[in-house]
């Protein structure tokens with residue numbers, strides 16, 4: 001198991017549109033990257049982690065949301081993810097491994113159908129709700145250089161930016 005360093009906001013790679021994973025890129029190196037991303041996410045206590053967050057500007061992410069009374073566990077790698085359709089709305093606290101210590105209210109869609117490639121390059125479609133839907137939207141945003149700060153209301157964003165300044169002063173955020 002090998003843990004990857006997580007890039008913290010405002011790392012440039014987090015604010016850049018990531019490149020698609022090409023057909024020739026489905027090899028052992030990609031499998032190792034994905035495995036390391038799953039380990040890094042679990043170690044950091046996250047439910048989603050996108051490649052740009054570990055400094056790799058590629059369109060892929062891993063997710064692992066826990067089982068609840070109503071929903072199954074959703075553990076997937078989504079490569080070249082695309083949101084096919086969305087439905088409903090949910091408002092709740094959201095965090096991000098690139099913003100350690102910051103949690104803020106974000107409104108997202110309640111249900112998401114997404115299409116992506118799996119680790120073997122095969123097309124898969126997944127249909128999820130609640131936290132897993134929030135996670136897919138959040139992580140797909142990372143592939144587009146969008147961070148959850150961009151999804152907050154202006155007032156919440158103002159609060160969040162003030163909090164980020166405090167968190168950065170603690171020295172626990174890397175500067176890049």
Ligand SMILES: [Zn+2]
Pocket residue numbers: 095096097098138142
């Ligand atoms: Zn994030």
